[in-house]
Amino acid sequence: MAGWLTFQSKYDINLKHTFQIYTTFADIMARNVEFDEDRAIQKAMEVFWRKGYGGASMRDLTDAMQINASSLYNTIGDKHQLFIKCITNYVHTRMEETLAHSSKIKSPIKAVIGLINDCVNTILYSDNHCLAIKTTFELASTDPDIKVLLKQDSDFTHGFLLKLIQQAIELKEITSDTDAETLTSFILSAFTGWHESYIIHHDPVRIKKMAKYLITQISQ
Amino acid sequence: MAGWLTFQSKYDINLKHTFQIYTTFADIMARNVEFDEDRAIQKAMEVFWRKGYGGASMRDLTDAMQINASSLYNTIGDKHQLFIKCITNYVHTRMEETLAHSSKIKSPIKAVIGLINDCVNTILYSDNHCLAIKTTFELASTDPDIKVLLKQDSDFTHGFLLKLIQQAIELKEITSDTDAETLTSFILSAFTGWHESYIIHHDPVRIKKMAKYLITQISQ
DNA sequence: ATTAATCTGAAATGTTTGTTTTAAAATTAG
DNA sequence: CTAATTTTAAAACAAACATTTCAGATTAAT
Numbered sequence: 001m002a003g004w005l006t007f008q009s010k011y012d013i014n015l016k017h018t019f020q021i022y023t024t025f026a027d028i029m030a031r032n033v034e035f036d037e038d039r040a041i042q043k044a045m046e047v048f049w050r051k052g053y054g055g056a057s058m059r060d061l062t063d064a065m066q067i068n069a070s071s072l073y074n075t076i077g078d079k080h081q082l083f084i085k086c087i088t089n090y091v092h093t094r095m096e097e098t099l100a101h102s103s104k105i106k107s108p109i110k111a112v113i114g115l116i117n118d119c120v121n122t123i124l125y126s127d128n129h130c131l132a133i134k135t136t137f138e139l140a141s142t143d144p145d146i147k148v149l150l151k152q153d154s155d156f157t158h159g160f161l162l163k164l165i166q167q168a169i170e171l172k173e174i175t176s177d178t179d180a181e182t183l184t185s186f187i188l189s190a191f192t193g194w195h196e197s198y199i200i201h202h203d204p205v206r207i208k209k210m211a212k213y214l215i216t217q218i219s220q
Numbered sequence: 221m222a223g224w225l226t227f228q229s230k231y232d233i234n235l236k237h238t239f240q241i242y243t244t245f246a247d248i249m250a251r252n253v254e255f256d257e258d259r260a261i262q263k264a265m266e267v268f269w270r271k272g273y274g275g276a277s278m279r280d281l282t283d284a285m286q287i288n289a290s291s292l293y294n295t296i297g298d299k300h301q302l303f304i305k306c307i308t309n310y311v312h313t314r315m316e317e318t319l320a321h322s323s324k325i326k327s328p329i330k331a332v333i334g335l336i337n338d339c340v341n342t343i344l345y346s347d348n349h350c351l352a353i354k355t356t357f358e359l360a361s362t363d364p365d366i367k368v369l370l371k372q373d374s375d376f377t378h379g380f381l382l383k384l385i386q387q388a389i390e391l392k393e394i395t396s397d398t399d400a401e402t403l404t405s406f407i408l409s410a411f412t413g414w415h416e417s418y419i420i421h422h423d424p425v426r427i428k429k430m431a432k433y434l435i436t437q438i439s440q
Numbered sequence: 441a442t443t444a445a446t447c448t449g450a451a452a453t454g455t456t457t458g459t460t461t462t463a464a465a466a467t468t469a470g
Numbered sequence: 471c472t473a474a475t476t477t478t479a480a481a482a483c484a485a486a487c488a489t490t491t492c493a494g495a496t497t498a499a500t
Contacts, residue, residue: 052358054274058458068479069459075477079458129361133416137357138272140419141349147420154420177436182429189413189430196353196412197405199360200367200374209402210409216397217437278488288449289489295447299488446497453490460483467476 037075038089040065045086049128052138053083084145090131091153098160108164109173112187113215115161119191120211123198133192158184175220183218190214257295258309260285265306269348272358273303304365310351311373318380328384329393332407333435335381339411340431343418353412378404395440403438410434 043064047056058079062069076082101118105111122130132153140147162184168174176183194207263284267276278299282289296302321338325331342350352373360367382404388394396403414427 051362052274054272055358055362057456059456068477070461070480071478073459129357134357136416136419137349137354138275142271151420178433179429182426182433185417185426186410186430186433189417190406190410191413192416193409193412196356197409199356200371206402206405209399210406213398213402213406277486279486288447290450290491291448293489441500443500444498446495448495449493451491453488455487455489457486458484460481462481463479465476465478467474469474470472 040067040072040076041082041085041089044082045090045131046128048083048086049131049134052134054138080145084149087131087135087146087149091149091156094132094153095156098157102160105164107173108167108171109219111164112161112168112218115164116187116211116215119194120207123194123207124204129199130192130195133195154188158188161187174218176218187214187218260287260292261296261302261305261309264302265310265351266348268303268306269351269354272354274358300365304369307351307355307366307369311369311376314352314373315376318377322380325384327393328388328391329439331384332381332388332438335384336407336431336435339414340427343414343427344424349419350412350415353415374408378408381407394438396438407434407438 043066044061047060047064050056051060058069058072061079061082062072065072072082076085101114102111105114132150135146136150140150162180165174165180165183169176169180174183190210194210197203197210198207263286264281267280267284270276271280278289278292281299281302282292285292292302296305321334322331325334352370355366356370360370382400385394385400385403389396389400394403410430414430417423417430418427
């Protein structure tokens with residue numbers, strides 16, 4: 001219990017910190033970061049996925065990431081910054097997957113049906129429930145930063161599906177009285193409900209039947 | 221810092237606790253609980269509504285309930301028991317409201333449409349988002365007790381709507397190829413999606429349009 | 441009025457939280 | 471090798487957490 005919080009040492013600490021900030025990207029690097037940040041973020045995401053933001057402690061996170069707290073704070077930042085990185089990563093991955101799917105489209109309506117079936121498969125066969133939805137209900141109302149990210153993700157998916165539906169309408173694969181915008185919102189919000197249903201009832205048949213009903217409704 | 225943790229006092233404490241348990245509903249009552257438990261539960265529910273289970277601290281709760289922590293622990297129990305009471309209360313209130321609505325039914329299909337419009341109004345004009353949905357995504361996957369309660373609620377609402385839809389099909393107000401069960405699940409899960417949509421986009425028109433689309437789809 | 445029991449409020453409990461510090465190990469440049 | 475600098479691990483940190491204790495206020499029944 002020595003007096004390590006003297007003026008002298010406090011001054012040294014501040015100096016070091018200041019210096020650190022300005023030399024992070026400097027030419028002279030004494031040592032490189034040991035851990036793979038992408039991999040660590042992935043592990044952290046899985047913890048947030050399972051426990052939620054509030055439910056995940058820093059010890060849960062650093063255990064899963066297999067790094068020390070000091071390394072985490074030196075590279076990524078605090079818990080909130082870590083979560084932002086996780087959500088961003090998750091959202092971007094989803095966007096890339098969505099775009100990847102669009103490359104092998106045969107017809108717009110088939111692409112829409114494929115998207116619906118993908119959603120069903122995710123619900124039934126992925127043990128972690130959608131991080132975006134979970135976060136929406138946990139944090140979006142109170143955390144503006146998170147909300148912006150989730151809205152970007154939502155808008156992207158919306159825009160993607162909207163194009164498909166507009167094309168389908170033009171090609172008369174869909175003959176809907178309802179505007180494409182509403183149809184798009186309707187389909188996407190159905191997905192969220194299916195997630196909830198599966199958490200409560202664990203009934204794959206129920207999800208599949210709802211998907212089938214939605215598909216017949218929109219293709220008429 | 222006196223030695224109040226002597227064997228004597230520890231024994232007294234244990235005795236008191238044991239005694240308390242067996243005399244909670246005894247004939248001799250020296251003093252009644254001062255606070256209105258229903259009112260306190262209501263206040264606690266509002267805190268959980270806003271902050272979630274993990275996000276609400278005991279101080280948040282006791283402040284809102286305007287009771288001391290010791291009173292809370294003596295009467296209701298710990299945080300989890302309090303939450304169980306809140307959810308139970310919320311779920312029962314919803315059931316009563318649902319049944320109250322059913323008394324003024326003109327026709328099954330009108331009752332279904334009424335239910336859909338009620339949901340829209342709740343989303344748009346109640347500042348607290350559905351506690352059941354929020355809790356589903358926060359806790360249902362990890363907390364068995366909570367999950368049972370939420371499933372009961374879900375099943376009740378499902379059963380209620382199912383009857384209406386079956387009646388509507390019999391009266392040929394609905395001419396659906398799809399079974400009543402699926403139609404019921406589909407409608408209820410749509411509600412969840414609308415909640416999420418409104419949290420992210422705050423767009424009343426979007427919600428209203430989706431509701432209108434759903435109504436035209438089921439009434440054909 | 442006395443007694444016996446219970447409730448209440450403030451303070452204290454030990455634990456866990458997110459975060460920081462310290463010292464040593466590690467790495468690169470000269 | 472030496473010097474400079476960074477990363478790392480373990481421990482320490484204060485604050486916040488849920489929960490308990492206890493003395494005194496309060497009440498119901500005798």
